[in-house]
Structure formats: structure tokens, C-alpha cells
Amino acid sequence: MGYSFLHRKERIILTTIDVINEYGIQGISTREVAKRQGITEAAVFKHFPRKVDLLNAVLDFYAQYDKDISMSSLQQKDYLQAIFYFVTRYAEYYENYPQITAVTQSYDVLACEADFREKIKKIYFGRLTTLQILAAKAREAWLLSCELSAAQLAEIILGFFHAACLTWRFQTYAFSLKKYVASTLQVLLNSLITDRKKEGVRKWQEF
Amino acid sequence: MGYSFLHRKERIILTTIDVINEYGIQGISTREVAKRQGITEAAVFKHFPRKVDLLNAVLDFYAQYDKDISMSSLQQKDYLQAIFYFVTRYAEYYENYPQITAVTQSYDVLACEADFREKIKKIYFGRLTTLQILAAKAREAWLLSCELSAAQLAEIILGFFHAACLTWRFQTYAFSLKKYVASTLQVLLNSLITDRKKEGVRKWQEF
Amino acid sequence: MGYSFLHRKERIILTTIDVINEYGIQGISTREVAKRQGITEAAVFKHFPRKVDLLNAVLDFYAQYDKDISMSSLQQKDYLQAIFYFVTRYAEYYENYPQITAVTQSYDVLACEADFREKIKKIYFGRLTTLQILAAKAREAWLLSCELSAAQLAEIILGFFHAACLTWRFQTYAFSLKKYVASTLQVLLNSLITDRKKEGVRKWQEF
Amino acid sequence: MGYSFLHRKERIILTTIDVINEYGIQGISTREVAKRQGITEAAVFKHFPRKVDLLNAVLDFYAQYDKDISMSSLQQKDYLQAIFYFVTRYAEYYENYPQITAVTQSYDVLACEADFREKIKKIYFGRLTTLQILAAKAREAWLLSCELSAAQLAEIILGFFHAACLTWRFQTYAFSLKKYVASTLQVLLNSLITDRKKEGVRKWQEF
DNA sequence: CATGAATGAGACTTCATTCAT
DNA sequence: GATGAATGAAGTCTCATTCAT
Numbered sequence: 001m002g003y004s005f006l007h008r009k010e011r012i013i014l015t016t017i018d019v020i021n022e023y024g025i026q027g028i029s030t031r032e033v034a035k036r037q038g039i040t041e042a043a044v045f046k047h048f049p050r051k052v053d054l055l056n057a058v059l060d061f062y063a064q065y066d067k068d069i070s071m072s073s074l075q076q077k078d079y080l081q082a083i084f085y086f087v088t089r090y091a092e093y094y095e096n097y098p099q100i101t102a103v104t105q106s107y108d109v110l111a112c113e114a115d116f117r118e119k120i121k122k123i124y125f126g127r128l129t130t131l132q133i134l135a136a137k138a139r140e141a142w143l144l145s146c147e148l149s150a151a152q153l154a155e156i157i158l159g160f161f162h163a164a165c166l167t168w169r170f171q172t173y174a175f176s177l178k179k180y181v182a183s184t185l186q187v188l189l190n191s192l193i194t195d196r197k198k199e200g201v202r203k204w205q206e207f
Numbered sequence: 208m209g210y211s212f213l214h215r216k217e218r219i220i221l222t223t224i225d226v227i228n229e230y231g232i233q234g235i236s237t238r239e240v241a242k243r244q245g246i247t248e249a250a251v252f253k254h255f256p257r258k259v260d261l262l263n264a265v266l267d268f269y270a271q272y273d274k275d276i277s278m279s280s281l282q283q284k285d286y287l288q289a290i291f292y293f294v295t296r297y298a299e300y301y302e303n304y305p306q307i308t309a310v311t312q313s314y315d316v317l318a319c320e321a322d323f324r325e326k327i328k329k330i331y332f333g334r335l336t337t338l339q340i341l342a343a344k345a346r347e348a349w350l351l352s353c354e355l356s357a358a359q360l361a362e363i364i365l366g367f368f369h370a371a372c373l374t375w376r377f378q379t380y381a382f383s384l385k386k387y388v389a390s391t392l393q394v395l396l397n398s399l400i401t402d403r404k405k406e407g408v409r410k411w412q413e414f
Numbered sequence: 415m416g417y418s419f420l421h422r423k424e425r426i427i428l429t430t431i432d433v434i435n436e437y438g439i440q441g442i443s444t445r446e447v448a449k450r451q452g453i454t455e456a457a458v459f460k461h462f463p464r465k466v467d468l469l470n471a472v473l474d475f476y477a478q479y480d481k482d483i484s485m486s487s488l489q490q491k492d493y494l495q496a497i498f499y500f501v502t503r504y505a506e507y508y509e510n511y512p513q514i515t516a517v518t519q520s521y522d523v524l525a526c527e528a529d530f531r532e533k534i535k536k537i538y539f540g541r542l543t544t545l546q547i548l549a550a551k552a553r554e555a556w557l558l559s560c561e562l563s564a565a566q567l568a569e570i571i572l573g574f575f576h577a578a579c580l581t582w583r584f585q586t587y588a589f590s591l592k593k594y595v596a597s598t599l600q601v602l603l604n605s606l607i608t609d610r611k612k613e614g615v616r617k618w619q620e621f
Numbered sequence: 622m623g624y625s626f627l628h629r630k631e632r633i634i635l636t637t638i639d640v641i642n643e644y645g646i647q648g649i650s651t652r653e654v655a656k657r658q659g660i661t662e663a664a665v666f667k668h669f670p671r672k673v674d675l676l677n678a679v680l681d682f683y684a685q686y687d688k689d690i691s692m693s694s695l696q697q698k699d700y701l702q703a704i705f706y707f708v709t710r711y712a713e714y715y716e717n718y719p720q721i722t723a724v725t726q727s728y729d730v731l732a733c734e735a736d737f738r739e740k741i742k743k744i745y746f747g748r749l750t751t752l753q754i755l756a757a758k759a760r761e762a763w764l765l766s767c768e769l770s771a772a773q774l775a776e777i778i779l780g781f782f783h784a785a786c787l788t789w790r791f792q793t794y795a796f797s798l799k800k801y802v803a804s805t806l807q808v809l810l811n812s813l814i815t816d817r818k819k820e821g822v823r824k825w826q827e828f
Numbered sequence: 829c830a831t832g833a834a835t836g837a838g839a840c841t842t843c844a845t846t847c848a849t
Numbered sequence: 850g851a852t853g854a855a856t857g858a859a860g861t862c863t864c865a866t867t868c869a870t
Contacts, residue, residue: 026233163366440647522726577780
């Protein structure tokens with residue numbers, strides 16, 4: 001993948017993600033990235049003066065849709081639908097670009113480096129918070145059983161999503177991430193819906 | 208932590224886990240491990256001829272209770288209780304040895320190295336499978352709502368557990384992992400219990 | 415210091431001297447010079463095709479007044495006054511442009527590069543020779559005690575001047591170089607004046 | 622020069638000084654040092670974990686006799702003799718090891734690096750101070766003309782010595798540094814001796 | 829005159845690993 | 850078991866320099 005239709009800087013980022021996907025965070029080397037791009041290491045450093053800058057760019061790229069997804073979700077009127085929308089948006093993104101899931105699985109490893117710790121935490125807790133807000137609103141609207149707190153539900157959903165991604169990776173993307181995640185989430189949320197809502201047939205957006 | 212009461216070989220393993228915990232997988236170096244143990248790098252190689260051997264030992268150490276926990280869980284008569292038992296056993300282990308959770312968060316990164324891929328997958332899918340069996344049995348016994356498949360439930364639970372560990376790490380172990388995981392799981396499982404069971408007050412083991 | 419009132423070429427030279435002053439000879443890089451000038455490295459190379467050319471220009475700039483100072487000194491009638499004049503001219507120049515003294519302290523380091531060796535030696539021995547001629551003439555005129563040869567006296571004076579510059583630099587220009595050098599030189603020369611002249615009160619030029 | 626009779630660590634230091642002598646401070650590279658020692662760069666780094674450590678060792682080596690020379694000088698009864706002794710000790714050291722004078726000529730360049738600044742200043746001002754104390758004592762003993770302050774005299778002498786070393790280097794060690802420095806110093810000091818002492822024939826130590 | 833993008837060589841440094849003692 | 854001294858490969862990064870635009 002030369003990503004030749006893009007600007008060098010973006011191409012380097014994508015190539016770096018490819019390397020992370022194949023060799024893991026510890027396997028990224030400017031040498032390898034340069035080799036794959038068919039340029040010299042010095043050229044990479046012209047675009048990203050330090051390796052950290054490159055990795056920061058990767059993280060920014062990784063989280064580029066976070067704000068949009070969060071806001072779009074929060075604007076939805078049906079908060080259960082919103083939770084569903086939130087997760088499937090990510091699933092769709094990942095399904096179109098499976099390599100990026102390597103980043104999702106490297107939060108902790110990345111956070112060991114002081115340079116990334118805060119950024120990673122911001123991404124992780126940011127997503128968790130969006131889910132939590134959606135869950136809280138859903139509970140306020142009596143759409144959900146009261147026993148699980150919004151925070152707990154957020155963690156369950158995000159945790160499941162990450163696990164699904166890991167399984168997906170370990171099975172070399174052998175199934176549709178989006179379909180799997182969506183169907184599981186649908187059933188899960190349905191099971192948690194308050195009884196008086198349960199009877200009504202919920203219609204979920206197509207995927 | 209010198210771990211001076213243990214044999215050198217085990218001490219090296221524990222020190223390696225400490226290093227993984229602080230610097231991440233990419234931060235382990237024979238030099239650092241040796242320095243922390245107060246021995247020379249060469250001495251480390253007397254115990255673990257290659258770095259891969261050391262990491263393999265770390266993974267074996269990490270998964271040392273897997274078989275026991277799995278079997279103990281499967282022997283329980285109440286399968287919902289068993290799921291609960293399974294998760295809290297790990298939570299208890301991790302709470303007593305927080306550094307080890309660094310390994311849990313590094314599955315994917317480790318799996319990039321061909322040497323560990325199978326072992327990691329075995330650990331991950333092993334735990335998932337145990338949970339799945341327990342869930343399946345619980346469903347067979349009509350303890351659970353039918354809509355979530357055993358595999359889905361297993362993935363939700365394990366995913367939540369991993370997410371809880373990550374949050375725990377990011378918050379520098381500021382809360383009791385075991386209590387948090389147990390209470391969340393209890394509420395979650397309660398929400399998923401079939402209606403006819405729901406009325407009966409479930410008694411969960413103390414934690 | 416952008417030196418924006420000068421031509422680019424001269425600006426680059428002054429900037430280079432600033433860099434030498436701060437980072438030393440080994441710290442000059444086209445990158446740093448370009449950055450400080452707010453231009454690209456390539457632009458620097460338009461003016462000085464090779465780094466050596468830039469350094470040669472710096473040395474020429476450094477020694478730009480040498481010929482004038484030498485000739486002015488040699489034209490003075492009182493050769494003791496001439497020695498005094500010679501040294502204070504440099505002291506004045508340096509005091510108005512302290513950064514330039516970095517070059518004075520880098521003779522030997524510069525001379526390691528074959529490209530500069532002869533130029534540096536020419537500057538150093540040139541100044542030494544001027545002083546020596548002045549000293550010789552002063553001795554011929556029976557103004558100085560006979561025991562110190564002209565060459566020795568020249569080396570003592572130039573050596574002292576260089577040492578004074580180094581002290582001045584190490585003390586972050588905390589005193590007036592010109593005043594210090596002038597007063598010391600005055601006393602020194604006075605002490606070396608032949609006895610029959612000593613009685614007459616010598617009047618030194620104001621500074 | 623392999624310096625094969627010494628320990629590796631000391632050999633590396635001496636080789637480094639050789640390199641400084643030939644290429645200047647800016648020309649030292651671990652690669653060059655290693656090559657000259659016939660070992661790999663990694664081996665150099667086993668002895669000196671960072672290049673700065675190596676340069677620090679060079680500076681320590683350079684100043685290794687400072688304390689001894691200072692104390693020996695201060696213990697001498699005749700303070701004029703002491704000044705003479707102080708300078709000729711260094712001249713002798715340098716004459717036996719001409720390469721080391723490259724360091725003397727690089728004070729300012731070295732001081733640009735924060736890591737060395739204080740050490741260099743300590744060496745420079747340390748030597749200056751010793752000379753100054755000797756000069757002050759000589760004046761107290763009415764051995765010297767009163768007009769030059771001790772500090773001025775110290776700077777003149779050290780400055781001359783440094784200039785002599787530079788000349789010596791530029792003339793490829795074509796004369797005896799010790800003899801030249803000693804004879805000049807003798808005449809200089811004789812010229813500065815108070816009149817009532819001047820008559821007495823001063824006997825200087827042999828060199 | 830100036831820039832942007834690149835390069836090849838080389839800088840310092842770290843790594844896993846070896847081996848004689 | 851352990852050390853000290855070494856290594857070769859690789860890592861990140863900087864340098865002077867080139868060239869098409």
C-alpha cells in the first residue's frame with residue numbers, strides 16, 4: 001500500500017499504522033516506515049521532526065472522527081438509538097480500515113510513554129463519557145433498567161466493543177465487525193430495556 | 208521490588224512484569240531487567256537463553272491460574288454463580304498484583320510476534336471459552352434470557368472486565384477492582400436473568 | 415537579532431557568528447543559521463555554496479579591520495602609544511560586538527580544518543607580527559627595557575588580551591573589556607619602560 | 622598510538638585526546654575513537670555510557686595534576702620561584718604530551734556545552750586563582766612592583782602561556798615549549814621585580 | 829532569490845546476544 | 850551461577866548538500 005494518491009505526510013501516517021498493525025507499537029521504526037514509502041529516513045524526519053510527532057499524528061488520525069461521532073450521537077433524540085449509532089459508526093470506520101484497530105488494542109502500551117499518556121486517556125475517557133452521557137439520558141427517559149449505572153453501562157459497551165475488535169483481529173477479520181457488534185448490542189440493549197418499553201417492538205436503524 | 212525471597216528465575220520474571228507495567232512491552236530490555244535485579248545482562252541470559260524465553264515465561268506466569276480457575280468455575284453447580292466466581296477470581300488476583308494487568312492490556316501487541324501469537328490466542332480464547340461454556344450452561348438451565356448467545360455474553364463479560372482493568376490502571380488503581388467488577392457483574396447478570404427467576408432473590412457470594 | 419537592515423549575505427554571516435557564540439564552532443549548522451534568519455537552508459546555500467564558504471566569510475569578517483588597525487598603529491610616532499592603540503582598538507571592537515570574541519577563542523579548533531588553517535595562522539601571526547614590530551621599534555627607540563625580546567613582548571600582550579577576552583566571556587561581559595585591558599596594559603608597559611623614561615609621566619590616550 | 626599497555630578506559634581517553642588534537646572538539650566522534658582503538662562503538666559506550674561522559678573524563682584527565690601543581694606551588698617559600706615553578710610544571714606536562722594542548726585551546730568551545738561549562742570555568746579560574754595567590758604573596762613579600770595587581774599579573778602570565786602553546790601548536794612543536802616559556806617568564810618577572818631586589822642576581826631553577 | 833522535498837552519510841545510542849574467565 | 854568485555858545490527862536523529870519549481 002503506497003497510498004500514492006495522498007500527500008506524503010498523510011501517506012507516512014497510514015504507513016505507520018500499517019506497521020503498527022503488523023509489528024505492534026514496539027515494532028515501529030522510522031527505518032521501516034521510510035522503506036515502505038520508498039523514501040529515506042531523513043525524508044520522514046522532514047515531515048515529523050521526532051518519532052513522537054509521528055505517533056502523535058497517528059493518534060490524531062485515529063481519533064479524527066471522535067468529536068463528530070460524539071456530537072452526532074448526542075444530537076439524536078432516541079438515546080438508545082444514539083448508543084447504537086455511536087458504536088456502529090466506529091465499527092463501520094474500523095471495518096473499512098481494519099489496521100486502525102491495532103491502535104485500539106494498544107492504549108495501555110502507548111500510555112506508558114509520557115508523551116502519549118494524556119492524549120490516550122483523553123480519547124479513552126472521552127469515548128467512555130459520551131457513552132455514559134447517552135446512557136444517563138436513556139435512563140432519565142426511562143428507556144433503561146435502573147440498576148446499571150450509566151458509567152457501568154458505558155464501560156460494558158465499550159469493553160465489549162474492544163473485545164469484539166480483538167476477537168475480530170485474532171480471527172483475521174473473518175466476520176463483519178459491524179454486523180456482529182450491532183446485533184450483539186441490539187440484543188443487549190433490548191435485554192436491558194425497562195419492562196414497560198420491552199413490549200413495543202424497537203426498530204433499529206439498518207446496518 | 209527485589210523479590211529477594213524468591214528464586215532468581217522467578218524474580219527475573221516478576222521484574223520483567225514490573226518493567227512491562229512501567230514501560231510497556233516495547234520497554235522491556237535485558238539491560239533494564241538486569242539492572243533492577245542487580246545482576247549483569249549475561250546473568251539473565253543464563254536463566255533465559257533468549258529474550259523470547261523470558262517473555263514466554265512471563266506469559267506462563269500470567270496464565271498460571273487459568274486452568275485452575277476454569278476448572279473450579281466449571282465445577283460450580285449454579286452457573287450464574289460460576290460466571291461471577293470466574294471473573295472475581297481474576298479480579299482478586301489482579302488486585303493483589305496490579306502490575307500483571309499490563310499483560311492483559313498487551314495481548315494484541317504481543318500477538319504481533321509470531322512466537323507469542325498462538326500462546327496469547329490460547330489464553331484469550333481459553334478464557335472466553337470458559338465463560339462461554341458457563342453462559343451456555345446457564346442458558347440451558349434457563350437461568351438467562353435467551354436472546355444473547357453464550358458467545359456474545361462471554362465477550363461482553365470479558366470485554367467489560369478488560370475495560371474495567373484499563374480504567375483501573377488509568378486511574379492508578381484508585382478503586383477496588385474486585386468490588387467494582389463484582390457489583391457491576393451482579394447487576395448486569397441480574398438484568399439478564401429470565402423473568403421467572405428474577406423474582407427470587409439471588410444470593411451472591413460475599414466479596 | 416534579525417540584522418534586518420543589512421543585506422542577506424551579511425546577515426547570514428552575523429547570524430553565524432551568533433551561533434558560534436552560543437553553540438561553538440561545532441554547533442554551527444546550516445539549519446540553525448537558516449532558522450534564525452527565517453529562511454530555508456537552501457537559501458543559505460544560494461549565498462554560500464558550501465559551508466566552508468560561509469566560515470571563510472566569517473573569518474574575513476572577523477579580520478576585516480586587521481589591516482587598518484595594523485597600519486594605523488604602525489603610523490603612530492610613539493611606539494608605546496602604538497601598542498596601546500593597537501590593543502584598545504580591538505578591545506573597542508569586541509566590546510561593541512561581544513559575540514565576535516567567540517572566534518578569537520576558536521583559533522585552534524578552526525585550524526583543524528585544512529580549509530581554514532592558513533587563514534587562521536595568517537590572522538594570528540599577522541596580529542602577533544604587528545605587535546612585534548611595534549615592540550621592536552619601541553626597543554629601538556629605547557622606550558622599553560631590553561631584556562624581553564620584541565617577539566616575547568608581543569606574545570605576552572596578545573596572550574593577555576586573549577585571556578582577558580576569555581575571562582570577560584566567562585563572566586558574561588560583566589566588566590568593560592576595553593577599560594580593563596587598557597589599564598592593565600598601561601601598568602604593564604609602564605613597568606617595562608626603561609628607567610630613564612620612567613620618571614617622565616607618560617600620558618596615555620583617553621579611553 | 623594504540624596505548625596498548627593501558628586499560629581500555631584510559632586508552633579510550635587518550636585516543637579521544639588524539640582525535641581532539643587532530644580534528645578539534647567538533648571532530649570527535651565515537652566512531653572515530655572506536656575505529657582507532659580497533660573496537661566497536663558499542664564497546665566505547667560500555668565504558669562511557671554517553672559521549673559527554675567521555676568528554677568529562679577527558680577534562681578530568683586534562684586537569685589531573687591541577688591540584689598537585691597548585692599545592693606544590695603554594696608550598697614554595699619563594700613566591701616568585703613558585704610562579705615560575707607553576708608554569709614550567711604545566712609546560713613540562715604539555716611538552717611530554719603535546720596533543721593535550723588541544724584542550725587548552727578549546728576552553729571556550731567546550732564551555733558552550735552546558736555539561737562542561739562549569740568544569741571548564743573551574744579549571745580556568747582555578748589556575749588563574751593559584752597564580753593570583755602566588756602573585757599576591759609575592760607582592761606582600763615586596764618581591765614585585767606594586768602597580769600590577771595580583772589578578773592582572775595572573776592573567777598576563779596565564780594568557781602568555783596559552784598564547785605560547787598556540788604558537789607552539791601552529792609551528793608544529795618546532796621549539797621547546799618549556800624552555801621558551803621559562804625564559805620568557807624569567808625575563809618578564811625580572812623586569813617586574815622591585816628595584817631593591819633587582820640588583821641581587823636571582824637564581825632560577827634549572828629547566 | 830527563495831522554497832519544498834529529498835538524499836546519503838554519518839552522528840550517538842541501545843539492543844540482544846556471546847564468550848572467556 | 851555470575852561477571853566483564855565485547856559485538857553486529859538496528860534504532861533515532863542531524864548534517865551538508867542538491868535540484869526542480
